[in-house]
Amino acid sequence: MELTRQEAESASGRIAADDELHAVHDPAISSGDEARARLRQLIRQRVAAAVGESALLPRWLNRAVGYSPPSGQKGAAWMDTAASIAAYRVTYDVTDPVDALGAPPRTDQRGQHAWYEDLREQLRALAL
Template sequence: MNIDPVKALDGKVERLKKELKSLETRIDHAQTDAAHDQLSQANQLKDTARKLTRTDDRVTELAESVHRLERLLVALNRKVRAGETRKANFDDWPEIDEAQLAKILKGQEAYARRAFTPQEAKDTRKAIAEYDRLALQAIDAAEALTHLPPTAEALWRKNYKQWRSISDRKRPEAPDDDTHAKDTVAKSAGNEAIAHTRQLIRARIEDAVARDLLFPAWFENMLGPAAPPGKADDWLYTATDVVLYRLLHDVTSPADALGPAPLEEGHRKTLHDRLTGECADYRKP
C-alpha cells in the first residue's frame, strides 16, 4: 500500500487513463461494426430495390404480352367468325335520308351561332346608333380637312383626331331578328331529327348485339368487341354517336371510325375528342 497520497493519486490517474483508452478502443470497434452493419443494410436495401425494379419491369412486360395476346385472340376470333357469322351493317342507312342529316347539321350550326338576349340586342342597337352618329361627325371632319388653310394647325389636328377615332373602330354587328327566328326553327327541327336518327341507329346496334353479329372492323377498332361489364347503356350511347358522326361527316374509312381529327374548333371537334376519349376507356383491358 502506497502511503504517499501524490503517488497514490498518480497511480489512480494512470489506471483511469488505461481504462479510458480501453473504452475508446471499444467505442472505435463498436463504431466500425456499426458502420459495417449500416453499409450492409444499405447494400441490402439497394439490392432489394433493384429486385423490385426488375419485378415491376417484368410485370409490365407480362401485362403488355397479355394485352397483345388479347388483341391477337380478338383478331383470330374475327377471322373465325367472319367465315361463319353474319355481319352487322352499320354503313348503309336507307332509312336515314340526306334531308334528316341536313336538319341535324343546321341545328348544330344554329346552336353554335351566338344568340342575342333581348337586353343585349337593345344595347347593341344603341351602340350602333352611337357609332353611326360619331361616323357622320368623322366624315364631316374629314371633309373639313380639305378646306382648312395650312395655318389652321390646331383645327387640322382636331378634325384629323376625330376622323381617326372612328376609322379605327369597328361597327358592332347588328342583331338579326330574322336569323334568330330561323335559328330557333332550325334548333327545333335539328333536335327532332337527331332524336329520330339516334333511335334508328341504336335499334340496329342493339339488334346486332342480340343476334351476335360480327361488327365492322372500324366499329370494333373503336369500341372493342363488346360492351364492358356494367356499362352496356353508356357503351350503346357512345356507339350510336360514333355511327351518327360517320353519317354526318361522310366518314367512310373501313378501319378508322372517326377519321382525322378536325383542326378547327367547333361542335365537330368537340364531339370527335369526346368520342375518342370515351372509346379509349371502353377498349381498356
C-alpha cells in the first residue's frame, strides 16, 4: 500500500509540474499556431492572385504541385498545399530551387519534422 501512495504522490507532482509548464508555454504555442495560420492565409492569397494572373510560379512549386490548380475540390487542396509549402519554406529558410521541401529535417527538430511529414502527406494526396 505504501508503494502505491508513493507512486500517487510522484504522479501528482509530475502532473502539477506539467500543469505549470502548460500555463507558461501554452500562450506562446497558441501565438505560434496563430502566426502560422495567418502566414498560410497571406501566402494563399498571393498564390491565388498569381494563378489568377497566369503568372509563372517558382520551379520548386511547379515540380511539387503542378503548374496550376485543378478544378473543384482538388483545386482547393492544391491551393492549400501550395500555400503551406511556401509558408514552410519561409519559416525554415528553405532555398532549394528545385525541391519544394528541401532536405528532410532531423527528427529531433520536432515541429519542423512534423510539418515536413504533413506536407509530404498532402503532396501524396494531391498525386492521387
